[in-house]
Amino acid sequence: MRFSHDRRGQSVVIGTVILFGFLIVAMAVYQAQVVPTENANVEFEHSQQVEGDFVDLRNALLSAVQTGDGRSTSVTLGTRYPQRTFFVNPPSVTGSVSTTESRELRVSNVTVDAEDNAAFYWDDRTGENDTITFDTRSLRYSPEYNELRDGPDLVYEHSLVVGEFDGAVLGRTGQTTVSSDRNRIRLTALDGDLSESAIERRTVDPVPISQSRRSVALNSTGDDPIVLELPTDVSMERADDLESEWERRLGANAESVTVADGVIRIELDGGEGYRLDLGKVGVGTGATVPNESDGYVVAVPSNDDAAVVEVRDRFNNPLQGANVSVFVDDDLETTRRTDDDGRAEFTPERSPRVEMTINDGEAPWEGVLFRAGTVGSGAGGDNINPSGETDIVLNDIGQPGNDVVELQFKNAGDEPREFREAEFTLYYRPQGATRETFTITGPGDRNQELSLRGGFQDLDEPFEILAGATKTMTFQFQDNVGGDLLGVSFRDDLNQQSLYLAGIEGDIEEGDGGGENGGDGGDAGDIEMRVDDLTRLASDDPEFYVSYDVGVDFDEIQISAEDSQNEFGASDQTTATDGRNGVTLEPGYDAGSEFAVTVTATEGGEVVAERTILTDADTQNPTENDDLSLGTSATLDASDIIDRTQTAQDNVRYRFDYDVSGTGSFSETQLHVVNRNGNGASGSTTLTQRSVNNADVEPGNGANTEYKLAILVVDADGAVVDDRIVVDVADGTDP
Known part of the structure; x- marks a missing residue:
């Protein structure tokens, strides 16, 4: 039997082999090129996500030390690739977040301006080197990407987050360390051992160890710069980039910035005084908690x-x-x-x-x-008509009407003093019925009734007497009081109780008083004033820009802001010799409380005019503000405010354009971005040009919260004469 060559199946087999070969080649190409590209995209998206998580962590750290409330924040450390049936993925991406070794932070060439125990403590703390030191750490996130070749590490230190790439350093947030327009330095120590490495999310719990609630005044030693030396964990191979980032964010806040040997050195104007806020926050385990062994104690009224x-x-x-x-x-x-x-x-x-x-x-x-007699159930009981060198003494007695008594007091000391409580203690009348009540009607617009032996009452408004000055209190009775004996007791700001006995006759001699702080000659109508409330609620930092115009002859002007409830005694004051001006007052703490903002004019030690505006430190301007513009003042002719907030990065940014009139008295324009909810940062800048485009104010965190945006035009005297003020939610949508 013969078999011939049969080739009928060859083409099918060969075709199948060729197609299979093409499939293998295509899959190899897909595995080698497409899979890595897709995985790189997954890694890039994760890089963007973890950056947002890390910025949230930064905000939680700052919020913890400002508010005292720790807020847990999760960070997606790694990521997984999509599953592939016929292709192979590399191992899932892991990432780690960890604290660095503790290093020393230094504030050099400084003295602390304080009193009593605070002065003793800080003098000892700064020592011979005029330096304040404490330890802090940095926080670093590092990913282990398989395909993304330049995925950055993220580093948090001293309020700033930077992305550290192989060849560059780029800032990811603003900084809150220095704000020279407000003369404020805020330093937060980070402590604790944290080391987490994973693919999934991990939670970081910031713990407020020392909530920033008090500040101290800093001055330079001589006129040399105040120096901040901040340790950094960023590689010194990229020191120039880090230096540029700090310079860009500090702007005019700093005289110079250098980065070398693992330290960021910032020099501030030594001719300026600063407020220093300190705090400490912990993460992980092992954070040390301060105690009284390294602290001090102060008296509280x-x-x-x-x-x-x-x-x-x-x-x-x-x-x-x-x-x-x-x-x-x-x-x-x-x-x-x-x-x-x-x-x-x-x-x-x-x-x-x-x-x-x-x-x-x-x-x-x-x-x-x-001292004995200042506290306890018998405090002040024997302190009758005090006459010491630091006491409040009864200076004169007057009876301008049959049923009116004036008691003039003098502060013999060199510090302001005030009465806080009063008691109608005794009354002696030789003949006829005694007087059972009186009403305190002055100074100012008082109307407070006290009953005989009715016990102490809080004064509706504290009765403040400046150092060395006199001030008159007026008592209205219902009947004639001539020839009688009046006894009134007061408790003051030092918790001292004094009884003042006064025989009622005659008038207070002309010239012994004068105004709200030395008689009744002062007139609030002689003073025009305006209060711009720039309070930083998140950091418990009341701030007022006070503009005023005094219309009487004077020697000195005192401008003050004081907690009207005086619960914590927060206050600030300054003096000036210009009758028209503007000044910044920063009481230091107790944001949200009512403050009495007062402008007082004195001549020859006597008050000739005084005016007070009561306002809550809540960013809202008081309705009693006057218009201080003159016919010769500059005006705000045009303005535009652009909301450039990056909500994903929680980065509040506003851009201002404005035009001030080409003529008219002008010195500067203040731009303010002030958080109104207490859960975001605030920022401001001052410009001297009449026309500006693209002026950016970038406070930092606080996206999707409400902000007060203010353009304030200031004349050559320093008074605000025109403005634009709007309220806006920082969400990227223009107001």
Whole structure:
């Protein structure tokens, strides 16, 4: 049987082999080129996501130290690739977040302007080198990408987040460390051991260790610059880039910035005074908590008979849970622990000598002495018509009407003093019925009734007397009081109680008083004023720009802002010799409270005019503001405000364009972006050009919250004469 060659199946087999070969080649190309490209896109998207997470973590750290509330924040450390049936993925991406080793932060060439125990403590703390130091850490996120060749590490330090690439450093947020337009330095120490490495999300819990609630005044030693030396974890191979980022964000806030040897060195104008806010926040484990062993204690004014102190830690903030020893007449009486506000109080029987100390009380800043007669159930009982060199003395007595009595008081000391409580203690009338009530009607618009032996009442407004000045209080009775004896008791800001006895006759001699702080000659109508509320709610930092125009002859102007409830005694004041001007007041804390903003004109030590505007430190301007513009003032002719906020990065940004008239008195334009909710940063800048385009103000965190946006035109005298003020949600949509 013969078999011939049969080729009928060859073409099918060969075709199948060729097609299979093409498939293998295509899959190989897809595996080699397409899969890496798609995975690189996955890694890039993760890089963008984790950057937003890291910025959120930065905001949580800053918020914790400002508000005292820790907010957990999750960070997506790594990512997974999409599953592939016929192709192979590399291992899933892992990432790590960790703190660096602790290093020293330094504030050099400074002295602290403080009083009493605070002065003793900070003088010792700064030492011979005029330097404040404490330890801090950086926080770093590092990804392990397989395809994305230049995915950045993210580094948080000193309020700034930067992306550290192989060949560059780029900033990702603003900085809050220095704000020279407000003369404020804010430093937050980071502590704790944190080391997390994973593919999935991990939660980081910031813990407020020392909430920033107090500040101190800094001045340079001589006129040399104040120097900040901030340790950095960024590679010194990219020092020039890091230096440029800090220079760009600090702008005119700093005289110079250099980065070398792992340190960012910032030099600030030594001719300016600054407020220093310190705080500490922890992450992970092992963060050290400050205690009274490295702190100090100060006296706190009290409205009752208690001796009250506040213990502060090495970051100058109130310390909860500190042990305070109480000595009565040199014998240990008891021990108190400080409350949430860092305060401890003790009310003794009688009025003994009381001393409250921390630690062993040997250092001068570790104890507060309350003199006998100043605290306790009998405090001030024997202090009748005081006449010491630092007392408030009864200077004169007047009767301008049959049923009106004037008592003129003089502050013999060199510090402002005030009465806070009053009691109608006694009344003697030789014949006829005694007088059971009187009404305090002056100074100002007072109308407070007191009853005989009715006990102490808080004055509706504290009765403040400047150092060396006189001030008159007016009492309205219902009947004739001539020839009678009046006894009125007061408790003052030092918790001292004094009884003033006055025989009623005659008038106060002309020239012994004058105005709200030395008689009744002052007139609020002689002063025009405007208060621009620029309070930073998130950092508990009241701020007022006060413009005024005084229309009487004077020697000196005093401008002050004081907590009208005086719960914590927050206040700030300055003096000037210009009758028309504008000044910035920063009481230091107690944002949200009502403040009395006062302009006082004096001549020859007597008040000739005074005006007060009451306003809550809440960013809202008071309705009592006057229009201080003159016919010769510049005007705001045009303006535009652009919301450039990056909501994904939680980065608030506004751009201002404005045109001020080409003629008219002008010195500067202030641009303010002020957070109104207390959950975002604020920022401002000052420009001297009449016409500006593209002026950027970039506070930092606070996207999707409400902001006050203000363009303030300031004349050559310093007074605000025109403005544009709007409220806007920072969401990228123009107001």
